[in-house]
Amino acid sequence: MTLQQLEYFLAAIEHGSFSAAAEARHMAQPSLSEQVRRLEAELGVALFQRVGRGLVLTEAGAALRPYAERVLDEAEAARDAVAEVRDVRGGTAAFGTFGTSRYYLGAAVVRAFHRRHPGVRIRVVGQNSSEVVEAIRAGQLEAGIVVLPIDDAGLEVRPVLRDEIFACSADPAHLRGPMTLERLAEGPLILYDVTYGAQDPTRRQLAELAQRAGVVLETAIDVEDPEVALELAADGLGVTIGSAGTLNAQSRSLSKRLGWVPFAEPIYDHFAFVWRRGARLSPATRAFVDAAEARLATMAERLAKVPRHRDPEA
Numbered sequence: 241m242t243l244q245q246l247e248y249f250l251a252a253i254e255h256g257s258f259s260a261a262a263e264a265r266h267m268a269q270p271s272l273s274e275q276v277r278r279l280e281a282e283l284g285v286a287l288f289q290r291v292g293r294g295l296v297l298t299e300a301g302a303a304l305r306p307y308a309e310r311v312l313d314e315a316e317a318a319r320d321a322v323a324e325v326r327d328v329r330g331g332t333a334a335f336g337t338f339g340t341s342r343y344y345l346g347a348a349v350v351r352a353f354h355r356r357h358p359g360v361r362i363r364v365v366g367q368n369s370s371e372v373v374e375a376i377r378a379g380q381l382e383a384g385i386v387v388l389p390i391d392d393a394g395l396e397v398r399p400v401l402r403d404e405i406f407a408c409s410a411d412p413a414h415l416r417g418p419m420t421l422e423r424l425a426e427g428p429l430i431l432y433d434v435t436y437g438a439q440d441p442t443r444r445q446l447a448e449l450a451q452r453a454g455v456v457l458e459t460a461i462d463v464e465d466p467e468v469a470l471e472l473a474a475d476g477l478g479v480t481i482g483s484a485g486t487l488n489a490q491s492r493s494l495s496k497r498l499g500w501v502p503f504a505e506p507i508y509d510h511f512a513f514v515w516r517r518g519a520r521l522s523p524a525t526r527a528f529v530d531a532a533e534a535r536l537a538t539m540a541e542r543l544a545k546v547p548r549h550r551d552p553e554a
Contacts, residue, residue: 333528336372336384428460428478474498499552
């Protein structure tokens with residue numbers, strides 16, 4: 241029994257004959273009547289009585305009719321449901337981010353995506369790149385944006401943006417020329433993302449660079465939020481790091497006591513989209529990745545305008 245056979249069966253009922261049903265469907269009458277005969281053969285009963293040139297349902301045909309209508313209705317509903325997802329009219333965009341992604345994507349990407357695809361449910365989660373990677377690998381998320389480096393086993397990684405890291409302090413001694421890892425190690429050092437520690441990609445990158453320079457970075461103050469780290473540095477408690485994205489986002493609230501300089505050998509946060517290797521993203525998540533990429537292209541232009549050096553005011 242096929243959907244096509246049920247469709248031809250109902251068409252014959254609607255039009256009263258095989259020839260009228262075939263004409264309405266723009267097909268040859270023998271093809272339509274042959275499919276109905278095959279359906280009758282499979283069921284082992286006659287579905288129609290031939291009365292003159294017309295058709296009359298048998299008892300078996302009358303019993304089949306509501307089921308055939310129900311099956312075709314369900315099949316149509318299934319097609320519509322898939323079409324909604326395929327055409328990004330439904331489904332869920334499941335996307336992972338790190339904590340400070342609000343400086344780069346924020347509400348803007350969600351707002352733009354929702355306006356374009358109002359029927360799609362949006363699920364944006366994550367606090368740190370390492371957390372996002374594990375959720376994608378476990379199948380809890382389809383895709384996400386992370387800061388490199390990460391453990392990329394089983395993942396596709398597509399770099400999308402880089403963001404320069406600066407040394408930030410209120411102490412002019414920290415800001416005399418570009419910062420080095422040796423001078424940064426002299427501290428006192430303030431770092432954020434304390435919960436994830438060595439798992440945090442930015443901390444991991446700094447530690448690796450310090451190791452190559454033959455120094456050890458020991459923090460005097462560990463906090464969670466980069467805004468708090470910048471505030472403490474502005475209060476004169478030490479030197480911290482800040483990305484161009486963070487400084488751009490906080491530009492209106494940053495203390496004028498805070499200055500910054502680039503590193504002698506520039507350090508960057510490298511952002512990348514990730515998803516499971518070989519996986520095909522759902523249309524909704526694929527569309528969200530496209531929206532995020534468009535937003536990051538806009539952010540790249542803004543980040544290029546952040547000054548690479550600022551002296552603190554007395």
